Amino acid sequence: MDPRKPPDHRDKASAFWPGHGRGLHPEELAVGRGRGLMLTTVGPGLGRARALLIPDDNLQVQAASLPSIGPVFARGRGLLALPDDGLGFGRARELNFPPTPPKVGLSRGVILAKQEPQLGPTHPFETQEVDTPTLGQKSTLVSMFRGMGVEPITTCGRGIPAVGRKAAEEMGIRSTPVGLASASGSLPGDSRDNSSSLSPQMMGGLGRGQVMLPSHVLGQDKPQTPEPPIVHPIKPQSPEPPTTQRLHPPLAGKKDASVLLTTVPPKGDLKMEALPVPLNKAGSKGTPISIGSNHIAVQCKNDAVYQYHVTFIPNVESMAMRFGMLKDHRPTTGEVVAFDGSILYLPVKMSDEVVLKSLRRTDNEEIEIKIQLTKILPPTSDLCIPFYNVVLRRVMKILGLKLVGRNHYDPESAVVIDKHRLQVWPGYSTSIKRTDGGLYLSVDVSHKVLRNDSVLNVMNNLYQQSKENFQDECTKEFVGSIVITRYNNRTYRIDAIDWNKSPKDTFTLMDGTKTTFMSYYSKNYGITIKEMTQPLLVHHPKERSNQGGRQIITGEILLVPELTFMTGIPEKMKKDFKAMKDLTMHINVSCAQHTHSIMQLLKNIASSPESLKELDRWGLEMDSKILTIEGRTLPPETISLKTSSFATSADVSWSREIVRDFSISSVPLNMWAIFYPRRCADQTEELVSTLKKVAGPIGVQLERPIRVELRDDRTDTYVKTIHGLLNSEPNLQLVVCIMVGNRDDLYSAIKKLCCVNSPIPSQAINVRTISQQQKLRSVAQKILLQVNSKLGGELWTVSVPLKNLMVIGVDVHHDTSKKHQSVMGYVASLNSSLTRWYSRVTFQAPTEELIIGLRVCLLASLQKYYEVNHSLPDKIVVYRDGVSDGQLNMVEQYEIPQLLQCFSTFPNYEPKLAFIVVQKRISTTLYSWTANSFGIPPPGTVLDHTLTQRNWVDFYLMAHHIRQGCGLPTRYISLYNTANLTPDHLQRLTFKMCHLYWNWSGTIRVPAPCKYAHKLAFLAGQYLHSEPAIQLADKLFFL
């Protein structure tokens, strides 16, 4: 959208937004909260708002008698409208809206606006704002964090805690009976200060805040005061916008629009920002259980954190100079400051406006520094979390821990794994976060694996092993891995190897002089490079701006192999089961060790006066013990086979039961073939006869296979022979291959043949697994169950009391070497017992987690569902794996609308949808807490309070049984829920879904559809590199 578009037009556009199907209707008001979808073609980016309707005080009663809508307590949520002109920092990348489909905004709010004229008083102001091209306030914030040593990691706005959505002060709208609330629905931007100036639309959002003015005029007094923006004219700081005004909205409590234009707030008007009403996310099913978690409560002694706006008159452009000038005034501001160049945070209150003077050293001009109090934040505000984390980093440093990547490690306590020339450094991954329970220090025990050898050493070893394919081998070994340098503690990801360069080559320094790598390292670090003929490693840094957002760092960074060490577990070792066992022994610590390490850290902090002093700067105080709270254990589920059913035992495993009774349904295997190299003939024969023996009890009808002995075990031989048989036996149901050793190339070739070119279910078996007599029976049973699943048989199920339900699992596989495209795996249930699945994959650009092809997949699966059931599902539950916190908004605003849009393809079709994000890689650990000691929590343990995030309905569930190590729960976040699933339902449905993965007769960490989607995406991304044949789509061929 053109930032300079006349504001009136925009307003109209928003006012005309069609009332959407699922908006809140007046009668729904009492429900409390609704989210709706809005389809629209107006404007390239539309807003979304979430409205929380709370029937509350008597005011509401009055209002309820009015014809239109009752008082609405609305919360606007950030929109992802991305400006076409790309002014938005950071986010713009993700906004690849395809040009054709209408842009869809998602609204969770009420939009019933009629009375535009009533917006009158605010118009002049809005004009001003909309004319204002964006100056990325976000970018300056980012630079502030950088300045403080915090590397913003996420690319979308939400990632940085402080930039994240701040529900608190957002748009506390209480509409007057006149229906002014309308405007809130069209809020295109997140109206919060500091993070929002991403696009002109955002500015509009700020302006829209004015809509609430009338309600103020009415004299309502409430904690969430809509804050009218104040505009400070500031000279442009970045080249992009020709005229830039820094918006500074958050002055609270204006009663008159005219006041807005003044910059000085009336005294005494600033109030502490209030916390929002917590979401209802607590369930009650199950038995209460005392649990602990790797969190430590953090108290904040300060009453508040004060946010000031700093203006330099005349303007000072250089950020460094701004920092310097403010630093000169430490006697006024105190020693504890967080400053980004224009916004200043202090733990102390100065008077509302402070004017200081500094001399500009370059020209001796006197600069006036005006510091105005703009906000009083509660000390737990999201905006403060970044400083707290800076403090925490300092503390970790004071304790003598080394920063490697993002975590801190203790090399003094390194464990050396001699056989593999590895070192394992114990350490911590720590952060301060704010959850529903308040401020917590989250401590995860982390281990860093480092290699004793430099990259050059490893290269030399590789050269010894294979001289011909040396370069290829190197690429395989190094590209994608992370190295740490000898001369500083920085880590880099290797993206390529430049064989044409050597340390004798030159590069250009910052000041423009040229120097060779050799002399650079010798001069700066006293390091003499010994090997002159080594190639150089290439790292492509992510495009990011340095301090002040001025210079964009691009290009490539070249590293000398001799001066870098590999980190992480070597690929070769990952396949070595024994070696991994050696390693995991050190890495997978028990709950007792885990909590012991955490307590050790707490003790170290407590006994270091310097650390305590550092924490005290922002008034932080850490509890001395690990958090213990009450969780619940969900009731055990009942597993149903064909005729029998049974309740799960304490270890949620039913491998015994499923081989005793018939599976729900089995596909008779009349025509199948087994391929094996000659030397595996005996094992193959054994296997076939054992399979026959175990088939009966499971209910599988199994004929003797066509046995094909291969003359050698070359890949080519396998492929040609299988292909030949497939041509001559068109009715073949299954291909089984016996292979010797772990052979990726062979596996890949067989799977390509059987999944893509000549679609047929296939099973590859490593001869080692069938070589042990005493285990053969149980192995054969498992193979048979797996084969039955692949053919379309059904093994077991649990009862889900929801009718006409479709459960969908989605996951994305990324290729670590970035050579191949990323693959989305998609799996959807087709029947009521959730035993038939439809699967698809789509390919997309590397590293992109967000899914473009979701629509195609959903449509295909709905059609298939219709074919099977002659009706479409009423309820759809999506489990979406692999979304980080920073991407939640993108998923909500991009993927969910994609799904919703699909429904309109079918006439009169409006199913209920629940969209649940599944996060496996989280730092939260749960322990059981009994008899004053920490242990492993039982499967089914759920936690839905205290550690949950304030902005979402979320919970932690540990579905699987843990034999060793710690309780790692999975986090589930309900992003969208029109299916009326209560927290109890969400939790139990999820737990039930964790029972349905047929490759494992027990519960798993994630819902089965997610695991299926993961398996599928992995197969397609790692081995097939193309879409599997559509004929296999209704079978679990990828198991």
Add this chain to the structure above:
Amino acid sequence: MNPLFSPALHQQRHQFVINFVKMKKPKMVADLGCNDCKLLKQLKFHREIELLVGVDINGDVIKKKMRGLAPLSANYLQPTCDQLCVELYQGSVTQRDARLRGFHLVTCIELIEHLTLTDLDHFTAVVFGYMTPLSVIISTPNSEYNALLPGLSGFRHRDHKFEWNRAEFRSWALKVCLKYSYKVEFTGVGEAPLGMQDSVGFCSQIGVFYRLEGCTGCNVLPFSDEEDVSPYTLLYSVKYPSLRDNNTLRRVLVSEVLYWAEQLKNRWMEEKSSDRNYNSTFSLTEERAEGFNPTHAAIEGWLAEGMDGPVGCCGTGDVDKCEEMLWRNSLKLESGTGSGYISIPLAVLWSCCPKVSELGGSLRNLRHLLMDEPHVNMSQDGAAVLVKYQEQDEEDDDAYLEDGEYSEASWCSHGVEPEEDWETV
């Protein structure tokens, strides 16, 4: 604004010190007025320095950056033989502190001009009279150059108490030399534009002082008795991991020994399985006629003689061949001990792995270092490392194929739990 100097003047001053360090290789270096430790941070890469000390009157400014002096990850990954200890003190250069005595080099970069003339006298007495380092580098602004600095009136910095011209600096320096038996060389960094070099001099003038040989203490005040004066506050102290530290050495050595022992074992086993003959006899310690064949007795012999290892015994012969024979012939299966160990004589490890011999120093020392190491399994006589010998038994497959004791799941009929219907909620 165009920079007057390229590289910047402060960098040039630091580079001057670094060049000096590279040339003279002092082992103990102290930087007085170290400020935010920038110079120290560069100096720590020059590993000929074994003790690096920074002193500043302002403790806060030290504290801010001092952790940047901590060892890097790589220092732990591959410790070297070099030793380095970094210590930072808060203290005044006008006070004596015994811990600063006897250094090889003391640097005072842009320090003296911040002292009043009285303090300067104290400083001179402390540095030259008490600390008595072998060499001192003092840099200070040259006021003659000030005319060339644009927009400058008065001193270059608010806190400067004086700025000397070349003659003033020279006369002070020579007085110091005379009193405390030093000699001085004058130089500087920051050259004036062409043609003005002689008339103006360097922007920063530098005096490099050397203590005169044999004159130690001639004019030194008799402080030596009150050794314990230590008014400076230690703010930070860190020791870099070094192979000269026995624990570090042992750790690295053990890791190398075990790795190579494992490698040798694997090579031997491969050979064993490829060579049937070899395999069938199994007695690898059998005397073989050809070549060099160290028996345990022979190794004992070397150990007793304290010789540096078997490679030496081979004389100038074909070392590779010698090694080859050595490892091939002397590995043996320790069948007697029951569970099957392969014994790898230390001498073999010694000769095969340069790193091990490098670290061990001598074979005797190697044995000594390994003997009481719990991770290393040594033979009774300490002449060989025992490595577990396992047939290729692979089991415990991936999780899916796990088997174990399962508690019986309770069998029950349908509907133990009342049927639920979530739809109605």
